Amino acid sequence: xxxxxxxxxxxxxxxxxHRFDLGSVPLAxxxxxxxxxxxxxxxxxxxxxxxAGEVDADEVCVACPLHGSPFDxxxxxxxxxxxxxxxxxYKVWAEGDALxxxxxxxxx
Amino acid sequence: MAxxxxxxxxxxxxYGFRQEENYLFKAPVGxxxxxxxxxxxxxNEPEWMLKRRLKALEIFYKKPTPLVGMWANHELxxxxxxxxxxxxxxxxxxxxxxxAVPIEIKNTFERLxxxxxxxxxxxxxxxxxxxxxxxxxxxxxxxxxxxxxxDTDSALREYPxxxxxxxxxxxxxxxxxxxxxxxxxxxxGSFVYVPAGVKVDIPLQAYFRINAxxxxxxxxxxxxxxxxxxxxxxxxxxAPIYSTNSLHSAVVEIVIKKGGKxxxxxxxxxxxxxxxxxxxxxxxxxxxxxxxxxxxxxSKLTMKYPSVYLMGRKARxxxxxxxxxxxxQHQDAGAKxxxxxxxxxxxxxxxxxxxxxxxxxxxxxxxxxxGAYGAKVxxxxxxxxxxxxxxxxxxxxxxxxxxxxxxxxEATVGRIGAEQLFYLMSRGLKxxxxxxxxxxxxxxxxxxxxxxEYAVELNRxxxxxxxxxxx
Numbered sequence: 001x002x003x004x005x006x007x008x009x010x011x012x013x014x015x016x017x018h019r020f021d022l023g024s025v026p027l028a029x030x031x032x033x034x035x036x037x038x039x040x041x042x043x044x045x046x047x048x049x050x051x052a053g054e055v056d057a058d059e060v061c062v063a064c065p066l067h068g069s070p071f072d073x074x075x076x077x078x079x080x081x082x083x084x085x086x087x088x089x090y091k092v093w094a095e096g097d098a099l100x101x102x103x104x105x106x107x108x
Numbered sequence: 109m110a111x112x113x114x115x116x117x118x119x120x121x122x123y124g125f126r127q128e129e130n131y132l133f134k135a136p137v138g139x140x141x142x143x144x145x146x147x148x149x150x151x152n153e154p155e156w157m158l159k160r161r162l163k164a165l166e167i168f169y170k171k172p173t174p175l176v177g178m179w180a181n182h183e184l185x186x187x188x189x190x191x192x193x194x195x196x197x198x199x200x201x202x203x204x205x206x207x208a209v210p211i212e213i214k215n216t217f218e219r220l221x222x223x224x225x226x227x228x229x230x231x232x233x234x235x236x237x238x239x240x241x242x243x244x245x246x247x248x249x250x251x252x253x254x255x256x257x258x259d260t261d262s263a264l265r266e267y268p269x270x271x272x273x274x275x276x277x278x279x280x281x282x283x284x285x286x287x288x289x290x291x292x293x294x295x296x297g298s299f300v301y302v303p304a305g306v307k308v309d310i311p312l313q314a315y316f317r318i319n320a321x322x323x324x325x326x327x328x329x330x331x332x333x334x335x336x337x338x339x340x341x342x343x344x345x346x347a348p349i350y351s352t353n354s355l356h357s358a359v360v361e362i363v364i365k366k367g368g369k370x371x372x373x374x375x376x377x378x379x380x381x382x383x384x385x386x387x388x389x390x391x392x393x394x395x396x397x398x399x400x401x402x403x404x405x406x407s408k409l410t411m412k413y414p415s416v417y418l419m420g421r422k423a424r425x426x427x428x429x430x431x432x433x434x435x436x437q438h439q440d441a442g443a444k445x446x447x448x449x450x451x452x453x454x455x456x457x458x459x460x461x462x463x464x465x466x467x468x469x470x471x472x473x474x475x476x477x478x479g480a481y482g483a484k485v486x487x488x489x490x491x492x493x494x495x496x497x498x499x500x501x502x503x504x505x506x507x508x509x510x511x512x513x514x515x516x517x518e519a520t521v522g523r524i525g526a527e528q529l530f531y532l533m534s535r536g537l538k539x540x541x542x543x544x545x546x547x548x549x550x551x552x553x554x555x556x557x558x559x560x561e562y563a564v565e566l567n568r569x570x571x572x573x574x575x576x577x578x579x
Contacts, residue, residue: 068282
């Protein structure tokens with residue numbers, strides 16, 4: 001699987017979130033209880049940055065800071081209006097301290 | 109028979125009376141975490157609701173007042189949140205017998221004709237006085253079919269799972285500053301559930317009355333129409349006139365499932381010291397139909413844009429609204445249609461009249477998302493300006509992200525033509541009556557959609573507004 005290193009695991013400590021600017025696709029990487037999730041950072045509704053939103057660890061979602069739609073960190077789907085379109089999700093993992101995402105999906 | 113033109117302004121006496129304040133509880137003015145905790149505690153709410161309220165309060169504080177254009181910006185700046193009473197309890201609990209309602213409140217609703225309307229032509233009635241519903245009833249024939257029509261506080265207690273499943277999913281607290289405020293301090297409102305296949309063929313009605321000065325009313329309405337079900341809900345709103353401002357900030361969330369049909373009719377006739385800042389949104393699933401019939405006559409500033417998210421194939425949405433702005437009033441009203449699924453259709457018809465220095469704004473959105481092929485959108489907004497001191501703005505947003513769709517937009521702004529007046533006067537009408545007839549004709553697409561009793565009342569109100577328009 002083609003992959004690209006985007007940073008280090010230290011950028012995303014447990015409970016944290018970090019925005020990575022990669023080409024044309026800003027990426028938000030979340031660490032919820034040691035599990036990593038990566039979403040396209042731009043909300044599908046009004047272009048706010050999801051990495052600035054509040055994470056609900058119990059519900060595994062992030063609320064858009066602008067209008068409040070919670071996006072599921074696993075599927076990228078919004079659970080409430082006003083957003084209705086999902087944001088892209090990416091496979092993300094750590095190898096040692098290095099943080100990788102799947103390469104091909106980011107390039108396209 | 110033709111009446112003489114007079115210099116009378118709008119005769120609000122039927123609605124503008126006030127009752128002595130004789131309350132069980134009245135929170136001091138101002139908004140704080142303490143007020144929210146107290147309100148939630150008095151209602152014995154579950155912990156999750158208190159958490160939602162407190163979170164929404166944080167959001168309210170963080171969100172700036174929206175910048176929405178010169179007129180509304182100036183008007184919103186006058187709204188002082190520290191001078192509002194956020195919770196006023198007038199009665200013990202919602203009664204199902206008018207005789208059990210406290211006498212002053214019962215007198216209020218009798219003067220407004222609510223018990224009479226209930227006897228004559230309604231399936232159910234809710235009456236909210238200040239922060240809470242004081243009377244609620246549903247005819248037995250509908251409750252036997254599984255229809256639920258309750259005040260929202262009771263629904264949270266009696267149907268907690270269904271309530272939690274839908275509450276805030278159509279309009280989250282962070283949607284806008286006033287939705288956040290409502291979520292923090294909501295109280296009262298209607299909860300409607302119509303089971304699959306049940307068609308409630310006469311209207312349900314709720315009446316919202318503010319009596320106290322510097323009052324904030326924050327009702328929350330949640331409506332669920334199951335597959336193939338149908339219903340019509342009507343709301344009316346009035347308040348006494350005071351020299352200081354009051355605030356009405358409601359949130360209405362509606363879900364219509366496959367093949368369901370729902371109509372929500374509003375006759376808003378608030379006194380001219382009320383800020384009416386309301387968020388109303390519906391979701392229409394496959395082949396469902398949602399209609400907003402929205403009449404805005406009163407208030408100091410109304411900002412209201414009922415919306416329909418057309419989520420399922422062949423869903424249909426309609427907003428038919430009128431706005432009438434007289435002296436010191438600004439009606440900033442419109443509609444939003446969001447086409448998400450294929451072959452969805454929508455129609456927005458907005459009519460506004462401004463007179464005597466009043467201002468009207470049409471503000472709307474027509475959006476077709478990628479993949480909503482075959483969508484058809486029709487937007488029609490007409491503004492009538494009756495004198496040189498009055499004004500109207502039209503602010504339509506159109507976002508089309510799908511090639512295979514059709515959108516038609518028509519807008520007109522104008523004054524009443526001298527030829528029209530001359531024609532009617534040549535048939536023997538006095539100028540004031542001719543003017544009134546033209547305005548009522550202009551609004552007729554709206555009034556013909558109302559139940560007869562409401563159409564007659566609305567025409568009478570507009571005729572009263574028109575008095576003094578000539579000379």
